[in-house]
Amino acid sequence: MTVESALRGAAPHLLLDSLRTSLARLYAATSADLLLIDYGFTSLRPVEPVQAPAGVRHVPVDAGPAGRVFRTQQPYLFRDVGPTATVYLPVTVRGDRFGVLVVGLPADRGTPDTTASLGRVAETLGHALRVADRHTDLYRSTRRTHALTVAGEMQWDTLPGRACAGPAFDLHAHWEPAYTSGGHLLDWSVTEDELLLIVADGAGPGTPAALVSTLALTAVRNARRAGLDLVGQASLTDQALYGQYRGRSVLAALLLRLDLTTGAIDVVDAGSPTLWRIRDAVGERIELDRQLPLGMFEDTVYATQHLCLLPGDRLVFVAHGTGGAAPAGECESPDGPVARALDRTHGMNGADASGAVVRALRTSPRGAPDAVLVLCLDWHGHGTRSRGAEPGRKPGPPPAERLPEV
Numbered sequence: 001m002t003v004e005s006a007l008r009g010a011a012p013h014l015l016l017d018s019l020r021t022s023l024a025r026l027y028a029a030t031s032a033d034l035l036l037i038d039y040g041f042t043s044l045r046p047v048e049p050v051q052a053p054a055g056v057r058h059v060p061v062d063a064g065p066a067g068r069v070f071r072t073q074q075p076y077l078f079r080d081v082g083p084t085a086t087v088y089l090p091v092t093v094r095g096d097r098f099g100v101l102v103v104g105l106p107a108d109r110g111t112p113d114t115t116a117s118l119g120r121v122a123e124t125l126g127h128a129l130r131v132a133d134r135h136t137d138l139y140r141s142t143r144r145t146h147a148l149t150v151a152g153e154m155q156w157d158t159l160p161g162r163a164c165a166g167p168a169f170d171l172h173a174h175w176e177p178a179y180t181s182g183g184h185l186l187d188w189s190v191t192e193d194e195l196l197l198i199v200a201d202g203a204g205p206g207t208p209a210a211l212v213s214t215l216a217l218t219a220v221r222n223a224r225r226a227g228l229d230l231v232g233q234a235s236l237t238d239q240a241l242y243g244q245y246r247g248r249s250v251l252a253a254l255l256l257r258l259d260l261t262t263g264a265i266d267v268v269d270a271g272s273p274t275l276w277r278i279r280d281a282v283g284e285r286i287e288l289d290r291q292l293p294l295g296m297f298e299d300t301v302y303a304t305q306h307l308c309l310l311p312g313d314r315l316v317f318v319a320h321g322t323g324g325a326a327p328a329g330e331c332e333s334p335d336g337p338v339a340r341a342l343d344r345t346h347g348m349n350g351a352d353a354s355g356a357v358v359r360a361l362r363t364s365p366r367g368a369p370d371a372v373l374v375l376c377l378d379w380h381g382h383g384t385r386s387r388g389a390e391p392g393r394k395p396g397p398p399p400a401e402r403l404p405e406v
Helices: 003-009 012-027 064-072 112-132 138-142 150-158 206-225 230-245 336-343 350-362
Strands: 031-037 043-046 076-079 084-093 096-106 163-165 169-176 185-190 194-200 253-259 264-270 274-279 282-285 305-308 314-320 372-379
Touching: 003 012, 003 112, 012 031, 012 096, 012 112, 043 064, 064 076, 064 084, 064 096, 084 112, 096 112, 096 163, 150 206, 169 185, 169 194, 169 350, 185 206, 194 206, 194 314, 194 372, 206 230, 230 253, 230 264, 274 336, 282 336, 314 350, 336 350, 350 372
Parallel strands: none
Antiparallel strands: 031 043, 031 096, 076 084, 084 096, 163 169, 169 372, 185 194, 194 253, 253 264, 264 305, 274 282, 274 314, 314 372
């Protein structure tokens, strides 16, 4: 039986138990713990399945070897002076970082080859977790440091995740607050030739805003899956919101289509969040012709605008409220805090940059917005490989066609 088949055959809430058995047989592993990142991206928290042995405690994401592996997305082999070694491995699926797998081994098994092999096991575990998450609450419950609001639960159930990676691009999103909801909307779909994306400002805090966003997201997906272009997606969503709320609740959104073969972009700006481009370490806001927000009037007609990316470009989408007024005696445009935050992200990967911009805006002297969503889209160019989670990251070992049998 292979590791893959063992995980496929395990009950959704017993993935870790099944993995422990497999690792003990194959690698003589003495322990295996799975740490999942919490919703706020502040700590790594241990999964505790049925009949689990006492394992590690939750650890801050910015400390220790587990935090280091999560941030760098590079495996780490720690050889103790005693008879054991510990391997820390990122658990990530298509750029979406779930957590860290920690495996204890006999010292003589702590080798680079074993680390590379366990890295493929961690990748397989990530795919299994994504499927199992549909059938058990164990992993979602683990990721909570405290209870979500009902609106927060709605948002996490509708949004696709925090990241997506392909050969030509990396996409990373971060939003706060994580345990309540500002109603922000985010969704994407990828094919061989295109990336379709929508980012929208929240319609306000709480459950009413989450209901607006859920309706809009459902309408966008319905239009997209029916094969409608960006204008059709905007129009159908506009009609759905207006039909329900008659202009009382609107959504400022940006819909985008990226041609993955050329870098050409089509965009519909429906009173959207701000869009910034970083090219050669220089950030600038992209001025688009803003059209009416979705749901404001009946039968609004939308038009497409066009942009083009060069390899190495980064697009940054910023959805946030206006925050408070500027401090007394200070004259600054609303874009000032965003521009300063982006300046401080030079050299950061997309995952770190999106979080850094969110934190900067949430602590701005102008006053913290109710909610902030930042998405970084890095364009590598057609025919290139994903740069991974860390600039200058060395490519990992080639994937094995089949994991070792147990």
